[in-house]
Amino acid sequence: MSYVLAKSKDDAILEAGECGGAVTSIFKYLLDNGIVDGVLALRPEDDIYDGVPTLITDSQDLISTAGSYHCAPTMIGNIIQKYFSDKKIAVSVKPCDIRSIDELIKRHKIDPEKIYTVGLNCGGTVSPIVGRKMIDLFYDINPDDVVSEEIDKGQFIVELADGSEKGVKIHDLEQEGYGRRNNCQRCDVKIPRKANIACGNWGAEDGWTFIEINDDKGQELIDAAKKEGFIETKNPSEQSIEARSKVENIMIKMSKKVQNAKFGDAEAMDAWNRCIACYACRDICPICWCHENCELNKSYFKDDINIPPSPIAFQGVRLSHMSFSCIDCGQCDDVCPMDIPVSLIFDKLQKKYCDRTGYVAGVSDDIKPPLYSPDKVEL
Amino acid sequence: MSDEIKIVGLLCNWCCYGGADTAGTARMQYPPNVRIIRVMCSGRINPSMIFKAFEEGADGVFVGGCHIGDCHYDAGNYKWSRRAKIVQDIIEEFGIEKERFRFEWISASEGEKFQRTMDEFHKTLSKLGPLELE
Amino acid sequence: MxxxxxxxxxxxxxxxxxxxILDDGVVVGTFPYxxxxxxxxxxxxxxxxxxKSIDECVESDASVLKDVVKKLESCENDKVTVVFSGNNSNEDLDSIKSFCESKGYQILSYADNLRKFDTSVSYDDIENASNVFVIGNILYENPLIGxxxxxxxxxxxKIYVNDDxxxxxxxxxxxxxSSKSVKEFLEINDANFDDESIILFNKVDSFEDLDLFESTNSKILPVYSKSNTKGALKLVEAISKENAVELLNDTEVLLVFNDDIVNYIDFDFKSISTVISFSPYKNDTTEISDFVVPIKSWLESDGSFTNSADLTQEFSSVYESSQNMGIDEIINKINGEME
Structure with missing residues (x-):
């Protein structure tokens, strides 16, 4: 593991990308040299609140994916597993994305040899509609006038076409029920250290991207992109490194506080009584890759199902299948038509499991979650 | 002892089922509330079976396996023990007292342990009363 | 790709x-929007x-159109009935309506035994209401309004629910x-209806009940079962189930544009001498139809739907159709052949 500061040597990318454009340039290196068939990244479709996963095969198009999209809470792990298992791709990943990829690698559903993962440090994401509402309410700005947004120094900051910026403290937004998604508020993995490299602006000098190189593949990638003239690099100062870890630690501390405050709500939650058994939570779950053959589809669970189903025989079954591998991506919350905070209980049980076994889903280096281990140990 | 408490007992063929048999042939009295289902190994029990039992009206679920180290299939009971802890975590979240789910290691010769365990479990459940799921 | x-x-x-989600132009899945x-x-x-419905394409091809035209020409116009369905886009409904009018065909516009209401209520109004009255299992049947x-x-x-x-x-x-009749439910709650309250319903006991809603002081939001019923009702007012059956009794040729009428109206459709279905997919109605003409599904078409809250939203085709025609093309073709 080592640190490096990097920036693009391409002027157009420098202009369009966040803080140095190193990520876009690294993708350009991979595409131009034919190392990958495509780059899977987010591109704004209708507006900046509408980030959609897009496969880029021509490096000319990469520029359209440059920038940060905090209002696009997407999940990439299951997309790779379903549609890219046989292709060589590079992909930009938030911590929850790489954690899902890691869990799917453990389940032999993604081949780590075939993908390059470029991590993006993440302070959390905002649901697009919530984001628009809060910009309207707290910023007194028409959300359509916003050209870009970022999260920095505890603030959610929007930028207008004339270059002016306005920020509001995330803490204040979240007190009022806006701000980041609930699972992001709880999330204590802010730097994607299972990706080949983890990039961000925390601790970085202006105009540079701070990169943590996580493995040999990441090191080779940086060295080659530099050698081929796509990026330039320099060593970060001690203060840089310290500042970055300070940002990370503050955020983790805040998340732990939220966890302690919220986990109690999961117990005997009455929201289950409006469950319509639509299976959206299961079908979107990146860990539930085998949902086509799910035990919940077996006649003994499905045929005489009540609506709402008994939570123990519905979520209970899913919990027993994969809660120890829950990466708290919050997709189940996002897609639940009844707004049941599904991820809360899954995250809570993964943390309980972690307390007992030390296993953190998508982060721990164990080959498999210990539940699957053939070892003769009680845990 | 004709009360209404319903217990589902999932017993390993090689050990605990033998233990129940030993209790029976020795005419040891234990609560008749337990409905025994024989399984080949505690390691083949899915948490979903426990949940299904509770959903279908069991007031308590008991699982009996071989003593650690004695599994007929080498490591089935280790696997079960790891799973059992997840079951405990989950049922608590849905308002089922963790005392309603119990697992023990009972060998084929331990008829008396089977009897004692069933007595205790029945007492615990009688105190808790019937399970009311939401 | x-x-x-x-x-x-x-x-x-x-x-x-x-x-x-498309993989090489083939629809393979959905993704949250x-x-x-x-x-x-x-x-x-x-x-x-x-x-998934697109996996169940109808098997015939457009060559049956010639026979369809022959059938239409041999039948008296007022014995031809056209099912005017909310499954079609506003644009297609315009074509169907002018087709019927130019030929003098009967129009069967049926909307779950509900009809048009001249109110427009936004979904935000539901969230801000002081009292919400719900008739039917809306959380299950229309979850995103639920x-x-x-x-x-x-x-x-305060939420009042009336359902079985x-x-x-x-x-x-x-x-x-409560599980009362709609009439009784509305009578009992009469004192609670004000302009801060809203009544949602996706069914009633009888067509006559509908007049009762308009005499309340509440906002009312009927929730229809089809994506563009609201749009359809702007063009042609709906009839009751009884009147629909009466019209079917008097029908010799039934034209069904993208609908599954067999599925929701209890009638002996085999008693109609000819049933012609224009549909992208197999359904109960195509099964009993004498002629089935394949058409483009909504995934292959451009158009707009008007939702229950009176919001008209455009959609565009997500992939190119292989050979199927859209409804306007088919109507043009029939018109051309009949002249």
Missing amino acids: FEIKHTLCPSCSVGCGINV KRHPVNEGKNCLNGRNSI RRIVHAKENGA LENSPTANIADEF
């Missing part, structure tokens, strides 16, 4: 957005399954639950 494209959900009148203001990326099972009722409750509204099911998700969020 992997692509994600926006479209609208065709499975009911809520008007949700949905993303479809979180930017969509109606549903924020949430879709019910019917919505997510809506793309969700707004949940929000209303969280905002402090006592333990449904809708009943479970009710502050007051």
Whole structure:
């Protein structure tokens, strides 16, 4: 593991990308040299609140994916597993994305040899509609006038076409029920250290991207992109490194506080009584890759199902299948038509499991979650 | 002892089922509330079976396996023990007292342990009363 | 090539957005459309399954059109009835309506035994209401409107539910639950109706009940079962179930544009001498039809749907149709052949 500061040597990318454009340039290196068939990244479709996963095969198009999209809470792990298992791709990943990829690698559903993962440090994401509402309410700005947004120094900051910026403290937004998604508020993995490299602006000098190189593949990638003239690099100062870890630690501390405050709500939650058994939570779950053959589809669970189903025989079954591998991506919350905070209980049980076994889903280096281990140990 | 408490007992063929048999042939009295289902190994029990039992009206679920180290299939009971802890975590979240789910290691010769365990479990459940799921 | 494209959900009148995933031009899955203001990326099972219907294409081809034209020419115009269905886009409904009018065909416009109401209520109005009256199991049947009722409750509204099911998700969020007749439910709550309250319903006991809603002081929001029923009713007012059956009794040739009327009207359709179905997929109606003409599905078409809240939303085709025609093309062709 080592640190490096990097920036693009391409002027157009420098202009369009966040803080140095190193990520876009690294993708350009991979595409131009034919190392990958495509780059899977987010591109704004209708507006900046509408980030959609897009496969880029021509490096000319990469520029359209440059920038940060905090209002696009997407999940990439299951997309790779379903549609890219046989292709060589590079992909930009938030911590929850790489954690899902890691869990799917453990389940032999993604081949780590075939993908390059470029991590993006993440302070959390905002649901697009919530984001628009809060910009309207707290910023007194028409959300359509916003050209870009970022999260920095505890603030959610929007930028207008004339270059002016306005920020509001995330803490204040979240007190009022806006701000980041609930699972992001709880999330204590802010730097994607299972990706080949983890990039961000925390601790970085202006105009540079701070990169943590996580493995040999990441090191080779940086060295080659530099050698081929796509990026330039320099060593970060001690203060840089310290500042970055300070940002990370503050955020983790805040998340732990939220966890302690919220986990109690999961117990005997009455929201289950409006469950319509639509299976959206299961079908979107990146860990539930085998949902086509799910035990919940077996006649003994499905045929005489009540609506709402008994939570123990519905979520209970899913919990027993994969809660120890829950990466708290919050997709189940996002897609639940009844707004049941599904991820809360899954995250809570993964943390309980972690307390007992030390296993953190998508982060721990164990080959498999210990539940699957053939070892003769009680845990 | 004709009360209404319903217990589902999932017993390993090689050990605990033998233990129940030993209790029976020795005419040891234990609560008749337990409905025994024989399984080949505690390691083949899915948490979903426990949940299904509770959903279908069991007031308590008991699982009996071989003593650690004695599994007929080498490591089935280790696997079960790891799973059992997840079951405990989950049922608590849905308002089922963790005392309603119990697992023990009972060998084929331990008829008396089977009897004692069933007595205790029945007492615990009688105190808790019937399970009311939401 | 992997692509994600926006479209609208065709499975009911809520008007949700949905993303479809294409792999080399073939629809392979759905993806949450979180930017969509109606549903924020949430879709019910019917919505997510809506793309599966394209696996059930009808097998015939457009060559049967010649026989269809022959049939139409041999029948008296007022014995031809056209099913005017909310499954079609506003644009297609315009074509169907002018086709019927130019030929003098009967129009069967049926909307779940409901009809048009001249009120327009937004989904935000539900969330901000002080009292919400719900008739039917809306949480289960129209979940993305049901969700707004949940929000209303969280905002402090009192929820009154009238339905036959006592333990449904809708009943479970009710502050007051009843299983009365619609008429009685409205009478009992008469004192609670004001301009801060809203009545939602997706069914009634009888067509006559509908007049009762208009005499309340509440906002009213009928929730229809088809994606563009609201749009259809702007063109042709709906008739009651009894009148629909009467019209079918008097029909010799029944033209069904993209609908499954057999599925929801209890009638002996075999007694109609010729049933002609224009449909992208197999359904109960195509099964009993004498002629089935394949048409483009909504995934292959451009158009617009008007949802229950009177919001008209455009959608564009997500992939190119192989050879099937759209409804306007088919009508042009029939018109051309008949002249």
